Amino acid sequence: MSGTSQAVNLAEKLAQFSERWAPRTVATYNGHDVMVVKVDGEFTWHSHPDSDDFFLVLKGELDIELRDRVVRLRPGEMFVVPKGVEHRPAARTGEVEILLIEPTGAPNTGDPATAARRIVI
Amino acid sequence: MSGTSQAVNLAEKLAQFSERWAPRTVATYNGHDVMVVKVDGEFTWHSHPDSDDFFLVLKGELDIELRDRVVRLRPGEMFVVPKGVEHRPAARTGEVEILLIEPTGAPNTGDPATAARRIVI
Numbered sequence: 001m002s003g004t005s006q007a008v009n010l011a012e013k014l015a016q017f018s019e020r021w022a023p024r025t026v027a028t029y030n031g032h033d034v035m036v037v038k039v040d041g042e043f044t045w046h047s048h049p050d051s052d053d054f055f056l057v058l059k060g061e062l063d064i065e066l067r068d069r070v071v072r073l074r075p076g077e078m079f080v081v082p083k084g085v086e087h088r089p090a091a092r093t094g095e096v097e098i099l100l101i102e103p104t105g106a107p108n109t110g111d112p113a114t115a116a117r118r119i120v121i
Numbered sequence: 122m123s124g125t126s127q128a129v130n131l132a133e134k135l136a137q138f139s140e141r142w143a144p145r146t147v148a149t150y151n152g153h154d155v156m157v158v159k160v161d162g163e164f165t166w167h168s169h170p171d172s173d174d175f176f177l178v179l180k181g182e183l184d185i186e187l188r189d190r191v192v193r194l195r196p197g198e199m200f201v202v203p204k205g206v207e208h209r210p211a212a213r214t215g216e217v218e219i220l221l222i223e224p225t226g227a228p229n230t231g232d233p234a235t236a237a238r239r240i241v242i
Contacts, residue, residue, distance in 0.1 A: 004201045080125045080148045
């Protein structure tokens with residue numbers, strides 16, 4: 001799969017599942033997976049040694065906790081965590097829907113042992 | 122610049138300019154520019170031999186014309202044109218606001234002679 005064969009409606013994709021912290025791949029772009037995910041509560045502290053980490057909030061409010069500060073993201077706001085920088089996404093005010101971009105095959109936790117498996121929808 | 126230093130509010134970035142077909146870089150991600158752009162009317166037919174082309178519509182309605190069909194995108198809908206595939210973006214019902222991702226330094230028309238210059242905001 002390279003690119004997409006048709007328009008991808010992000011809300012429709014998000015309506016197809018309710019599981020949290022389980023990203024769904026909706027497109028590929030230059031060796032990356034474009035994913036939607038629903039989250040609530042805290043993720044784990046982690047970093048990606050070889051990749052930046054892209055977040056665009058679609059619904060809800062997400063904190064990207066860094067070791068020295070917190071970046072709060074509301075719908076229509078994005079943030080790119082530079083590669084190697086430790087961070088912890090946290091949804092502290094209810095469920096959040098996010099568009100993520102990560103290199104295809106990269107573990108979302110930075111560690112293959114704890115990473116979510118790839119699911120394409 | 123790698124990543125972003127703070128939250129990027131896409132609507133606020135778009136409110137900073139009115140020029141059309143002049144993408145503004147709002148973040149970088151793994152060697153790519155993440156850009157917002159306002160468009161109206163037709164772009165030129167072009168392709169990118171070495172890169173997919175990422176479009177996410179934020180406002181308005183955008184047609185991605187391919188040689189054999191048209192993919193219509195409304196707000197919250199995205200499309201990735203596979204590398205090498207000829208396409209012509211066209212906004213036929215008024216101004217459209219788009220989130221784009223392209224490799225940093227790549228000409229947006231596929232041709233350095235006609236490409237927009239890079240503007241970071």
